[in-house]
Amino acid sequence: MPNKIHVNKLTESVRHMVMECNYTLSPDVKEKLNDFYKREDWPLAKELLAQIIENSDIAHRDQVPICQDTGLVVVFLEVGQEVQLVGGNLTDAINEGVRQGYAQGFLRKSVVEDPINRINTGDNTPAVIHTEIVEGDKVKVTVAPKGFGSENMSKVKMLKPADGKEGVVDFILETITTAGGNPCPPIVVGVGIGGTMEKAAILSKKAAVRSLDKRNDNKYYKELEEELLTKINNLGIGPQGFGGGTTALAVNVEYYPTHIAGLPVAVNINCHVTRHLSKIID
């Protein structure tokens, strides 16, 4: 017998989560900010990190958005194959959660219905939803509202197999250097390597919302994450791009098998207001 889950549970979870993650920085991000604040020895950089930390404290205390760009909502759904969703359309249920949360939470509505003709939908819908079928009888929902100061600086490139690790590292560093102060450093860098073009892009987004405490399980990629973090922080871009040793709080890499002829790489940049919140529904 499948586990029947009413879609209203998803609406309720999304409604609540979009508000909560816009008001309160997740503990992993907060902890990294505090760590880097202690380590940063460049005076202006330290002053700016202090403002960033104070800002997140005020937002949490007053229950107001940390950043005015409350984002376009990205939702990752992991649906257990033993689950039967009942009571309505899944996509509509999620969008209803976004609609309610953005209205009740005094969050900015930043979505336009047509990318060229640009009419605001007025309720921040639709969300971008990525659904994956997994084992089990539960649904895991992750919401990650994405601001576009940083999203606009993200890139995908189809490298050649011969470019190898060096090509991957060069492309990532070049992307971060070009972005400079625009994506509101200190940033969180999500990297997706392999698959196809769109697979790499989705992996990079998944990587960007992974907990900052969690390194890749694969030793090679764990070391790559650490090497990239050091190299990015050695660029000297610093908080807001005005110089310093804190350019990125973490680099998270996800990888996937790919074709003999290709090496897709995607870099998804998040700002210091990296919002991500997950909940399991059963």
Next chain:
Amino acid sequence: MSIKLRTPLTEQDTDKLKAGELVEITGTIYTARDAAHKRLIETMEKGDALPFELDGNIIYYVGPTPAKGEQVIGSAGPTTSGRMDKYTPALLEKGLKGMIGKGLRSQEVKESIVKNNAVYFSAVGGAAALISQRIVKSEVIAYEDLGTEGIRKLDVENFPVIVAIDSKGNDYYEIGKQKYLENKNNSLKNLV
């Protein structure tokens, strides 16, 4: 220590500000972002009057969240300035003296800043809750139909910014990074 500045800005104000300095602004500033800039330029091209006087004034690139309860304005941090680059030189030519945003500006904007003795400030991107506490009054004065992108007149007190590009064209996005890297290399040399 921050330099205190009062709007409207004068030539003496912009003359003395140097890239990298911390400044606190008090007085009136006007908000405008992408869609509002497009309309301002269309209005100018038609030869019609703008909704506010540009002379000596500052435009803040922001699209705030809706105000909650007793709030004057919702969270109100800076948006990426580069998207306004296309429109900025025309506004500087007409008397605009300052912009507040975040991130890099084009070469054309830099040249126009120098030519018109203006200044580009950066506020801390993302620090929207902190910044909104320095806004004491907010009123939509034009383009209300644009929602968050409408033009607001803001009264601010000790609004915290950094001089990103000064009136001589010094760009702290370049200088700050260089200074940091030189200092770091020097301290490494001292260790060796």
